[in-house]
Amino acid sequence: MEMENAISFKEAKACPIQFVLAVNDTLNVISGKWKLPIIGSLLFEKRRFTDIQRNIPKITPRMLSKELKDLEVNGMVKRTVYDTTPITVEYELSESGKLLSDVLDKMLEWGMQHREATIGKN
Amino acid sequence: MEMENAISFKEAKACPIQFVLAVNDTLNVISGKWKLPIIGSLLFEKRRFTDIQRNIPKITPRMLSKELKDLEVNGMVKRTVYDTTPITVEYELSESGKLLSDVLDKMLEWGMQHREATIGKN
């Protein structure tokens, strides 16, 4: 999808249902305490379970397992098992997952301007 | 901030703390069940409390009140009280709040491509 043809949120006024759903999809995929750290951890390279765990010091294996499962079910992450001993499981972002960095960039941009705009305005 | 100068999430590798914080700010501002509906409701026009409530059928006044307070504290929404009878309170998006539509546009774009990419792939 190109810039020039991108649908804007404001244009969605007329037929909002599917647009609202799409925005909500995106939000759901990145919502929660650990989703961004996990996605961030996979943004530059594929990683294994324990590797991600080491990369995100405070996450418990329970949460990591649960969130990775969520991300996999939502088509964000691909899980590959290698029959080595001990077993090796590799996680990597899907194409969609990689494209999410465009959204994160916009969030970064907005977040920084918002910090600027809000400094000392309490 | 211009496109050419925009900081990318991937570039943040070297000095991640402030960038991660900015992305998290953005996420926090739009996280929760009612934030997007409320922001959406204010995107085209300022509205009054009861007006928003009618616009978002299933929200309770407790949640609307709480979320509006959150949004106000976070500099997303401006609240203006008019001393009429009965009292009139107007809510409108701040400049930052309006700029959020850029983020929502990206989320819409990604969400739609992700739906396309994920169809029938279960």
Add this chain to the structure above:
DNA sequence: TATATCGATATACTTTAGTATACTAACAAT
């Protein structure tokens, strides 16, 4: 006097999200 409007707040509750801690299976190395 009774009822309605506006913009909420109060109290009690249920549901979802996240934490803490211990444990498992399958093997390999010591």
Add this chain to the structure above:
DNA sequence: ATTGTTAGTATACTAAAGTATATCGATATA
């Protein structure tokens, strides 16, 4: 036989998010 590694699961818990329902104060209208 014991210990270590991998990638998790099991159980029980606390904390945060959201719901349900009733009520408030100030004022206007019937």
